[in-house]
Amino acid sequence: MQPTTKALMVQGTTSDAGKSVLVAALCRVLARKGVNVAPFKPQNMALNSAVTADGGEIGRAQYVQAMAANIPASVDMNPVLLKPNTDMGAQVIVQGKAVADMNAIGYQSYKEFALPFVMDSFHKLQQQFDTIVIEGAGSPAEVNLRENDIANMGFAEEADIPVIIIADIDKGGVFAHLYGTLALLSESEQKRVIGFVINRFRGDLSLLQSGLDWLEQKTNKPVIGVLPYLHGFDLEAEDAINSSQVTQGEAKLNVVVPVFPRISNHTDFDILRSNPDINLRYVGPGERLDRADLIVLPGSKSVRNDLAHLREQGWDKDIARHIRLGGKVMGICGGYQMLGKSISDPLGIEGEAGSSDGLGYLDLMTELAAEKTLTNVVGTMTLQGLQTKVKGYEIHAGVTQVNEQPLMTLSNGQTDGAISDCNQVIGTYLHGIFDASGVLNTVANWVIGDNVTSINHTKNQEDAINRIADAVEEHLNLKLLWPEMD
Template sequence: MVQGTTSDAGKSVLVAGLCRVLARKGVNVAPFKPQNMALNSAVTADGGEIGRAQAVQALACDIESSVHMNPVLLKPHTDMGAQVIFQGKATTTVDAIGYQSYKKVALPVVMESFSILQQQYDTVLIEGAGSPAEINLRENDIANMGFAEEADVPVIIVADIDRGGVFAHLYGTLALLSESEQQRVKGFVINRFRGDISLLQPGLDWLEEKTGKPVIGVLPYLHGFDLEAEDAINAEQLNGEETKLRVAVPVFPRISNHTDFDSLRVNPDIDLQYVGNGERIKNVDLIILPGSKAVRSDLDYLRSQQWDQDIQRHLRYGGKVMGICGGYQMLGQAIHDPQGIEGDAGSTTGLGYLEAETELKPNKTLTTVTGQLNLNGSDIPVRGYEIHAGITEVKSKAPVYLQSGQADGAISDCNQVFGTYLHGIFDVPAAVNDICRWAGADNIAQIDHQTNQQQAIDRIADAIESHLKLDVLWPQLKD
């Protein structure tokens, strides 16, 4: 099990890299995360919902994803409440305090999924969540050491040296564990190191002497490394001034599946701007409203930021607007939530640009799809996945027609606004080109997101094989 001293210490990426290392050696390996809190999720091959990090890790193993790889997924829809997803299906909504006692219900689910994976695979690589040293979260813990103790698995702890204070993080984390938990820690990994390793050696020697645990390796900082973030938006722009299309994505408090925009963010012909709290949308060609876990609340937030006025002005000057999933719902006439699926029951008036009206229902749509996109008069093959609770009634033509024969989304009569439920639509280079052409830019660079993902996984696997003492983890493995 890989645990971290903090969130974003590198657990997800390290597990993905270790998965690829073992898969290269012919080991039948699978990823596992007992509990995940994330608004980025993926649809599995068995028709459920898991955190995207585990879907990427399954890709690293060259296997299909499964609901058992992330049996408990928490999707916050307020500061105090979250939807609870057990083995791919939404079960209930709880607040932060209520979930502490609910963990007792979750543990049997976690252990059942772990047992299933153990039966199917030779090796299971487990990812922790946050830090195991959070004192307030240790009771009934199922995400870190609580799970490790119950499942009786060894643990390594990873820390990010680029944040600073790496030795305090590692030493302090170990010190805050119980004696039995300390004994199952097999060593440390230091992540994102820049410079000459010899300068770090005195610190490594001190850490090993003080803890009695080996430093299994120090991973270098990989410049230009781009693998899907679990939940945080990386707003760093990689584009210069010579771009063909300027795109703005407003960041909602409950933005979901922002990984939709990864392939746009790294495209040299596209200037992707994330617009945050207190900022205004201006001087762009295309505005994309992203997905949301709390659509009505985020629509209220959009209006509080005066982004509705920015969108109105943008359209008046001939700009284009696109919505994905929750963003698509916002572009319609109204969003109804009579059962309080995502918060207080009620209805919210939409932005009114599409002839569509949405009602939120208890049962989610969870499916992978293929189809044809038609924005510019020709059919472009697309693929993606749908994760939404809403049922949308549409009175206008659709931009996407699915392989199943169903229509998806809506497009305005003025041809300036369209929406779709398809997450992942930008992962298809031809679809990116077609949408950019619709927005006013031709001959956009072709970025193969799936190939980039594979190359990123290979880069971290190469670094692991070069810099980690893998024989400490698996003495039985031979080159």
């Protein structure tokens, strides 16, 4: 039987125009109406990723969009994920598994290599779902990338689907962005654009009306709606670090996270940002790792290079001073590896082959291997004599030999992580570790001997999805997208 799936693609005038959030919102709106809907992104470039139930790796944005659609995430929702490991190179993940380095494939032959996998995954979703809401990447107006494009109009043309274009008015120049983007498309691409959405508008809509009328007259395309700026709206960012937080007044717990050039899965810290008892501070080049109760070394897509960066910034000296004064340090995934004695990469998995001395605070040694660990896990963490249920996910190429007391016991009987003899340094491979109820309190007690406010991260995500879905239902003319919609 031929698929009868209806599909719609959301493209943006720029990165961070609101594509990911709009796709999540449309998925939730349709799911509320009983439509069997799935998200899809042909190609994603991001260092924030998630592990699906079928044991593959996809961008976290698609994971959240699947949550919005009330379905489990699968590798077919993001068939190609590019994870940059240098300024010029990226690991290429196809249908959930790392298959090659971008340099090995070659940019000129990339589309020929990747497009069949993209279309295969899209067709699989077509067989399973009534509607697919598709997210583009960056902007379709990058004329220098058009020949090898599979992420925007290259995919839309191949799949023969309609497109809407979203622009962020908060960036300024929204009409130039929309008009110019359309003008830079080919004639056939322009024809498949069915309308525009303006995002993050503040103020009286009547003041914008003359501009909307001008845009519709100039392009002969409708403005489907104008979404308001939602104050306090917080949904996982696809890649850019969100440093906004709710702390007001004196925080109980001060947490500092150094930002590596290849920092990965910084969404681990979203729940810290949303806690009123925590002051979370991201530290960049030229800044110090100071004024902290807890320093957390985050994940990294290029651990040895990011460790070298850490030393170049003098952060190793900041960490040593912090520990000498009684402070606590935690490492997650790549940050956990850095805390050990050595990291070796004999196959050049993340860059030039070789070995690096670790920071030496944990008695462990890591060797990067070709086979990646991708798994969702649950277990029990033991810290300060307290046993706390944990859950999270592992995404790493390292195989680590640990000669320390483990931090946790997993449900499969294996252990994870380590606790130093001095009880000041801990590490784990688990991303999302703070999301489990109780873990943050256990860590806070370890650091400052006090509890912090309990936050339900899953509920926060659901509330954010529902909030943007409500705004979409109120402010967009959805009948322009789906005429049969009630």
